[in-house]
Amino acid sequence: MDTAAGPVADVAGRGRLVLAATPIGNPGDASLRLREHLAAADVVAAEDTRRLHRLCAALGVAPAGRVLSYHEHNEVARTPALVQEVAGGATVLLVTDAGMPSVSDPGYRLVHACAEAGLLVTALPGPSAALTALALSGLPSDRFAFEGFPPRKPGQRERALHELAAERRTLVFFESPHRTAATLAAMVAAFGAARPAALCRELTKTYEEVVRAPLGELARWAGQREVRGEVCLVVAGAEEGAGVEELDEAELVARVLERVGAGERLKEAVREVARRHGAVARELYDAAAAAQRASRAGAGAAPRG
Template identity: 50%
Template sequence: MTNAPEANTDAAWPQPADVIAPGTILLAATPIGNVLDASARLVFALAQADIVAAEDTRRALNLAGRLGIRIAGKLVAYHEHNEAAQTPWLIEQAQAGQRILMISDAGMPCVSDPGYRLIEAAHQSGVPASIAPGPSAVLTALALSGMPTDRWIFEGFMPRKRGEQERFFSTLATQSATTIVFDSPRRLQATLSHMAEILPERQVAVCRELTKTYEDVWVGTPSQLAERAENARGEIVIVIRGAGEMMVDDDQAIVEVLALVDQGMKLKAAARHVAHQYGLRSRALYQGALDARQG
């Protein structure tokens, strides 16, 4: 039996003093579900920072407890309702040499969470800023969705009002990039049903409870997913396939349908396949291909 290689004793975790330099603001991503996703830098930063600015101080304390550490510095609230007042104070503290850590409830600060105003002010005032990257619901959902990742757009939370949603979905009709949005589980079924009226054949992925025990990803058309969404629970991220690869005219799409039929696929199945790929109506493609064959 071959012995396992010995561990490299020269390699070691960075000591806490290496994580945040005095007078620096550090953004740090926190787990979006599974606490094991916390980075070593986050753990050290929570223990080292002179000031921890947290979107929710109770959640910050809960996170520290789950990580088995104690927040030794001053814990202050930093959220959308007090950003204007807290930002100048945090900049002053950094200028005085304090080590500042900024965290949101879950995931990456600044992404639909507080933080960007603080970093904007840091750049303007010459305060050094850095980041401890880590979990992000947006990137996690994008990777799990199976949608194209070469071009994508994050639109924050789905509009709530029907008229605003209708305008949003209408813009997606020609949006070539993959689109990512957050939504409430209580509104999910209504959102998907409305999307089905405007983008009936568009491929959508609903990513639920990412990294948690009951993580689930549904992929299909909006109407297919709406049927599953009646009792949806947990955090929801919706990923919508873009129209970039779908920018084809009807004649080209019909040619592709007929080519699949020539390869042995049934006409209806071929029409559904091409419609799903390009975000078109399968019924119209079926009829167009049928007319072309009869013509």
């Protein structure tokens, strides 16, 4: 069973990995503890060292330890060396460009590796774009799901969103500005134009903006302008019973075979269609397999299961 240690200062002489939340826009949101650790850590691993130095300049601190880059392109190679630093007694401070490391940012691999090695991992809490957007959205915040960035490819994005159509928790997404309009249009197709939502951009910055409207209106709004800045999309969860389309057996089988034709295995296709439409998976599998055999009349091929 994992156990958490007390405050970092109370574990003298022991190496540790410290995950540090950085401002998501306004440097004034930096915590006192972040300033202290930037000035004292033995190693500062930063997603972008140039941004780190700009942040330090804004905060009036100078890293005393070694500064190195740690981003999605080198984290696999650099993780073992950082684990060794912690194992040797060093304090390694991990920062990303904004917000908490490992939340849609580098960090997970290093945390996992340190935990597996029995090393101390702690955090400096702070700004979070996902939680800030959720709080500002005006949508229910008692239960929510953070979905990160939707897939970039249109087909994968549409499939991922359709799988969330019946999710009753509020959904929080990150998105790049140049894909925001296309993602909102895909959300309209998956969730319906009337689903309440909020587009939050440039949070905590000078031009912060929160646009609250049904998805259809948000999609039109984004399609009529150049969306700029860091974007969070918050979408209300489905109402009870929403997102479950009742189909007869022939229609369900057709949906399954369509997914199989696109390359999905029969079992997975049946499982997903049954989940989405409230069908009995075993019965649907038998019907789909029979339909598959019939379509291959005389071929003697077994269904891909």
